[in-house]
Amino acid sequence: xxxxxxxxxxxxxxEIAKVLIPxxxxxxxxxxxxxVISQDYEDKDLAVVxxxxxxxxxxxxxxxxxxxxxxxxxxxxxxxxxxxxxxxxRITKDLEESVTGxxxxxxxxxxxxxxxxNYLIRILKxxxxxxxxxxxxxxKSARRLIDLPIAYRGFDxxxxxxxxxxxxxxxxxxxxxxIAVLRA
Ligand code: PRP
Numbered sequence: 001x002x003x004x005x006x007x008x009x010x011x012x013x014x015e016i017a018k019v020l021i022p023x024x025x026x027x028x029x030x031x032x033x034x035x036v037i038s039q040d041y042e043d044k045d046l047a048v049v050x051x052x053x054x055x056x057x058x059x060x061x062x063x064x065x066x067x068x069x070x071x072x073x074x075x076x077x078x079x080x081x082x083x084x085x086x087x088x089x090r091i092t093k094d095l096e097e098s099v100t101g102x103x104x105x106x107x108x109x110x111x112x113x114x115x116x117x118n119y120l121i122r123i124l125k126x127x128x129x130x131x132x133x134x135x136x137x138x139x140k141s142a143r144r145l146i147d148l149p150i151a152y153r154g155f156d157x158x159x160x161x162x163x164x165x166x167x168x169x170x171x172x173x174x175x176x177x178x179i180a181v182l183r184a
Pocket of ligand 1: 051113
């Protein structure tokens with residue numbers, strides 16, 4: 001059943017053009033990131049903050065590769081209507097725990113223009129964390145509008161529309177276990 005489902009995407013007439021990052025490379029890289037992060041946050045009070053929806057699978061895998069104590073909390077955001085691309089977002093679900101005095105690791109699936117992460121970093125810093133670092137699975141650096149320090153980066157990818165491993169096209173394809181390029 002599972003094989004048939006995936007074969008349908010990769011062989012037939014559909015919206016998926018090709019696999020960009022296969023599952024084994026993804027998991028290998030996530031585990032490398034987990035090891036480095038675990039080293040850097042040894043003996044620190046680590047608060048992982050994942051931005052919904054796109055980062056939920058990456059965050060879940062990354063968390064299982066951490067060998068330090070860490071909490072996980074989620075934020076959900078949406079662009080203000082009429083201001084798409086401005087980087088101004090509305091928080092539709094806020095964190096449940098305080099991050100004041102704690103070490104925040106902001107987890108994103110992809111950094112594109114950088115506007116969303118830049119805004120999130122600004123509002124999270126206002127909450128007085130001990131530190132804040134950004135971890136992004138994918139960096140579409142060619143599209144960057146704002147210079148952002150990505151402390152932990154999975155892959156630099158070209159300017160193509162990607163889906164899978166949490167990322168969507170019209171809310172579909174989040175369940176693909178690999179990163180795929182959408183047909184242009
Ligand atoms: C994606 C991603 C980032 C943002 C990056 O979210 O998760 O939050 O876009 O883009 P930027 O660098 O140009 O600001 P998306 O809007 O696709 O929402 P989703 O995660 O709920 O699918």
